[in-house]
Amino acid sequence: MLNQQAESVIKIRDLHKCYWVGTMPFPALYGINLEIESGEFAVLAGRSGSGKSTLLNIVGALESTDSGRVEVLSRDILSMNQDQRTHFRLHNIGFIFQAYNLIRVFSARENVAYVCQLQGKSKKESMEIANHWLQEVEIGHLGYRRPDQLSGGQQQRVAVARALASNPKLILADEPTANLDSMTGRHLIRLMRELNQRLGTTFLISSHDPDVKQAASRLIKLADGQIVEAWNDIPKPPSSITSSCPMSNLPLTERLQNYFKAARGNARNKKRRRKTRRRS
Amino acid sequence: MLGNFQKAIIGSIQIHHQGFFQRPELSRTIADPDKVIANLEQAGIVNYSRRLETFGLAASDTTTQGVMLIGMDPQRESLVTELEKRIGIGRFLQSEDDYSLVVGATTASNLQVKLGDEIIIIGYDRYGAMVAESFTLVGVITSGEMGLDSGMAITNLSTLQEMVDLPEQITTIVISAEEKRIPSLVDELNQSLHEASLEIMPWYTMFPVMKEWVTLHNGFLYLFIGVVLFIVLAGEMNTMLLSMLERTREFGVLMAIGTTRYQVASMLLVEAILIGVIGIALGIILGYSIILVTSIIGIDLSILLGSTSRFYVDPLIYPHLQLDNLGITVGTILLASVLAGIYPAWRASLLQPVEAIRNG
Numbered sequence: 001m002l003n004q005q006a007e008s009v010i011k012i013r014d015l016h017k018c019y020w021v022g023t024m025p026f027p028a029l030y031g032i033n034l035e036i037e038s039g040e041f042a043v044l045a046g047r048s049g050s051g052k053s054t055l056l057n058i059v060g061a062l063e064s065t066d067s068g069r070v071e072v073l074s075r076d077i078l079s080m081n082q083d084q085r086t087h088f089r090l091h092n093i094g095f096i097f098q099a100y101n102l103i104r105v106f107s108a109r110e111n112v113a114y115v116c117q118l119q120g121k122s123k124k125e126s127m128e129i130a131n132h133w134l135q136e137v138e139i140g141h142l143g144y145r146r147p148d149q150l151s152g153g154q155q156q157r158v159a160v161a162r163a164l165a166s167n168p169k170l171i172l173a174d175e176p177t178a179n180l181d182s183m184t185g186r187h188l189i190r191l192m193r194e195l196n197q198r199l200g201t202t203f204l205i206s207s208h209d210p211d212v213k214q215a216a217s218r219l220i221k222l223a224d225g226q227i228v229e230a231w232n233d234i235p236k237p238p239s240s241i242t243s244s245c246p247m248s249n250l251p252l253t254e255r256l257q258n259y260f261k262a263a264r265g266n267a268r269n270k271k272r273r274r275k276t277r278r279r280s
Numbered sequence: 281m282l283g284n285f286q287k288a289i290i291g292s293i294q295i296h297h298q299g300f301f302q303r304p305e306l307s308r309t310i311a312d313p314d315k316v317i318a319n320l321e322q323a324g325i326v327n328y329s330r331r332l333e334t335f336g337l338a339a340s341d342t343t344t345q346g347v348m349l350i351g352m353d354p355q356r357e358s359l360v361t362e363l364e365k366r367i368g369i370g371r372f373l374q375s376e377d378d379y380s381l382v383v384g385a386t387t388a389s390n391l392q393v394k395l396g397d398e399i400i401i402i403g404y405d406r407y408g409a410m411v412a413e414s415f416t417l418v419g420v421i422t423s424g425e426m427g428l429d430s431g432m433a434i435t436n437l438s439t440l441q442e443m444v445d446l447p448e449q450i451t452t453i454v455i456s457a458e459e460k461r462i463p464s465l466v467d468e469l470n471q472s473l474h475e476a477s478l479e480i481m482p483w484y485t486m487f488p489v490m491k492e493w494v495t496l497h498n499g500f501l502y503l504f505i506g507v508v509l510f511i512v513l514a515g516e517m518n519t520m521l522l523s524m525l526e527r528t529r530e531f532g533v534l535m536a537i538g539t540t541r542y543q544v545a546s547m548l549l550v551e552a553i554l555i556g557v558i559g560i561a562l563g564i565i566l567g568y569s570i571i572l573v574t575s576i577i578g579i580d581l582s583i584l585l586g587s588t589s590r591f592y593v594d595p596l597i598y599p600h601l602q603l604d605n606l607g608i609t610v611g612t613i614l615l616a617s618v619l620a621g622i623y624p625a626w627r628a629s630l631l632q633p634v635e636a637i638r639n640g
């Protein structure tokens with residue numbers, strides 16, 4: 001039992017997260033309890049808007065929460081300040097994004113080597129590590145190419161290599177196959193699963209791709225911000241807004257601050273939508 | 281422009297009889313010019329020339345015009361001024377000329393004369409008696425400057441001496457010297473010639489307006505640098521801010537995978553400085569080539585020069601590079617680049633990775 005506790009990579013207790021739309025709190029996650037152990041290949045499934053990305057971002061020390069406890073690798077990430085979180089991410093977590101998100105001006109090799117250099121390794125050593133991981137993801141011969149000279153599947157492999165290059169205990173992948181065709185996606189997920197088994201790196205992957213779900217060592221079902229046992233379980237509605245969104249208990253000044261923060265974000269989104277509409 | 285001003289007609293230093301500059305009368309000739317010249321040569325000055333200057337009236341068949349009548353030594357004049365180069369039509373005076381005349385273009389057109397025409401010059405001799413002589417027009421100064429092009433009639437020194445009955449007499453010795461040697465030279469001459477009741481005047485004492493103009497010019501340099509600072513600041517800040525916003529998503533990713541906000545900020549700062557450095561390098565190459573070309577062919581400012589040309593400013597300017605000015609400008613641009621980088625860097629350091637990735 002004691003041993004098992006030490007093995008747990010992620011430990012979430014009664015996690016609540018609210019987004020603020022105007023002055024209205026919107027509960028995105030409520031009452032999440034989750035434990036993920038070392039070496040798991042856990043897949044977070046759920047409909048769009050169920051809170052998968054939100055949960056991954058919280059685990060990745062990228063997003064704040066409203067209440068609850070989140071321990072990653074036995075560290076209380078919620079109590080960390082921004083710089084501590086950055087440091088924690090660099091040394092413990094690898095990220096894979098839906099849209100690959102490689103650095104455009106870097107070659108594939110440089111993209112992978114970058115995190116090693118951030119960790120303080122020499123350029124030469126970083127490049128060697130990058131070469132190694134690019135070979136692991138079977139694109140060792142394409143290291144010199146820039147992202148725009150690679151296919152989506154190849155880019156996502158570079159992203160996997162980048163996530164592994166920092167030698168993390170945990171890799172978080174938010175819909176890694178969503179932008180790929182099913183064949184390419186299947187290959188990628190098989191590769192990730194193989195690496196997981198060989199290296200023992202823990203994976204937490206959000207996806208609604210059946211191939212991904214099939215490869216999972218554990219499937220976590222998320223519906224309306226809650227973990228459910230089966231899809232036909234109707235998640236119990238939050239007893240009240242204040243219980244799931246303790247923020248609404250906050251003093252008015254802080255609520256107003258949240259309101260303005262959200263309002264600014266909304267305005268920006270609106271502007272971006274206008275821009276993209278005009279472009280198309 | 282300063283060099284041009286002197287070169288046109290005034291020279292660096294002029295020596296007159298005491299009071300001549302204020303009231304140029306023929307009674308105020310230099311008492312013993314040979315002694316003064318001997319003194320100059322002793323001081324190692326070789327670039328000097330004699331002149332006799334008075335006022336007169338130039339008359340053609342149709343009209344008359346008041347002129348400053350200058351007798352020059354055609355051979356030595358080229359040692360002190362570049363007047364000869366300003367002759368646009370005809371030729372400059374020659375030593376063997378007799379009653380030949382060079383006038384400015386404006387004067388020539390006022391008098392409605394052309395090369396070879398006769399011009400009558402009416403003046404006063406040393407006793408105040410009126411004299412009139414007939415001259416032949418051999419050259420016209422077309423400098424584009426009011427001071428030179430109008431109100432000036434130039435003839436041989438010996439001719440004018442004969443006309444006003446002042447054989448071997450002169451009113452003016454013009455000296456050309458290096459700009460930075462002028463003050464010490466004036467001191468030196470004042471000492472060695474102090475008995476002779478002369479006035480030894482550097483150009484800036486004769487034409488203080490020009491000196492002010494030069495000072496003003498330096499003031500303009502700082503104004504100019506201020507403008508440069510502003511333009512670089514605004515332009516580069518805009519560029520940096522745009523390129524930062526364009527890469528918001530990328531910065532979000534960088535931060536998510538472990539880049540600190542300080543690293544992101546310093547990345548942008550370095551970028552801004554690099555833009556400045558590249559700009560400086562390109563600017564120096566371009567600017568230097570322009571200076572190189574224009575220092576040979578000159579820049580013609582005659583359209584721009586309205587009133588200043590009254591002070592004998594040459595409309596053809598020949599730019600040259602001053603290293604200290606270059607240093608100030610380069611320093612300013614570097615400073616502006618750093619400043620232009622600070623705001624975008626600060627903005628970038630405040631990015632929240634999730635929002636940046638979502639919104640970028």
Ligand SMILES: Nc1ncnc2c1ncn2[C@@H]1O[C@H](COP(=O)(O)OP(=O)(O)OP(=O)(O)O)[C@@H](O)[C@H]1O
Binds near residue numbers: 021026052054
């Ligand atoms: N910045 C935000 N402001 C307000 N609401 C948000 C914000 N981000 C997410 N939400 C809301 O929180 C809920 C969970 O969002 P989340 O992005 O985690 O869903 P998801 O499961 O990842 O969906 P998808 O499969 O479409 O990516 C959604 O209902 C969404 O509308």
Ligand SMILES: [Mg+2]
Binds near residue numbers: 052053054174
């Ligand atoms: Mg999502």
